[in-house]
Amino acid sequence: MKPTLPPFAAFLQFDTNSANQGLEKIRQGLSRLSPPPGALIALPELWARGIATADLREQCGQTPELIVALQKVARDYQCLLAGSLPEEEDGQVFNSLLLVDGDGVVGRHRKQHLFAPMGETIHFQAGPGPVPFSPSYPLLGGLVCFDLRFPELARTQAAWGTQLLVISAQWPQARIEHWRTLVTARAIENQLFVLACNRVGLQSCIEFGGHSLLVAPDGTILAQGDGREECCEGAHLDSGLLAEIRGRFSTVVSRQELRKTVLGADDHPEEL
Secondary structure (H helix, E strand, O other): OOOOOOOEEEEEEOEOOOOOOHHHHHHHHHHHHOOOOOOEEEOOOOOOOOOOOOOHHHHHHHHHHHHHHHHHHHHHHOOEEEEEEEEEEOOEEEEEEEEEEOOEEEEEEEOOOOOHHHOHHHHOOOOOOOOOOOOOOOOEEEEEHHHHHOHHHHHHHHHOOOOEEEEEEOOEHHHHHHHHHHHHHHHHHHOOEEEEEEOEEEEOOEEEEOOOEEEOOOOOEEEEOOOOOOEEEEEEOOHHHHHHHHHHOOOOOOHHHHHHHHHOOOOOOOOO
């Protein structure tokens, strides 16, 4: 069967600084959205606890339970949920963007670029190179927050066939115009849809900026968050629009071209 884009995509923009309230906020947001079957719903980065590194290993122990709970929600609403949680593997902790449907985790992107000013390089391990997000959903790609500033990550996933890029973030209000500009740029330069969910709220004296976005391959804003307020918004996706835009002229390179022009012929052969 030929892979298809989700018929509908949306973000649940909320404050993650409330332990044990994330799941309830997800349920409430989905209840308000009433998304059609097969919809893709993006959640903020580290949506269960926000930035809380003091008990990070304990949080990792809770992640399997949260995945089971997300799986049930995804099954109830017949949707896909994408948001990041801390995961531990072989003694290392990763910030993992997890794609969950009614069967469990079907895709994973581990944050590539750790944000040193927030201490991420101390507490987390960077993920491996930008490989396909999900064999089950080959048209979907993923980034986590600071990854957005590195265009080659989106470029590589576009070369793999990504047509919709999901971004889970905790982006500060102080640099919110960077957020809006970069999200839109990733859509335009790779001619794909971008679904970007950013948290709101205040934590450790940092205000987070919201302004979540759903952007079309030509840069058109299809849905956007209400500034710094909690909200849920979405829109139907037109796969014909993507084909039309790429049909006029294409900026999407093949994996072979990417190796030669961007990464270098001998770089990252295992990814490309």
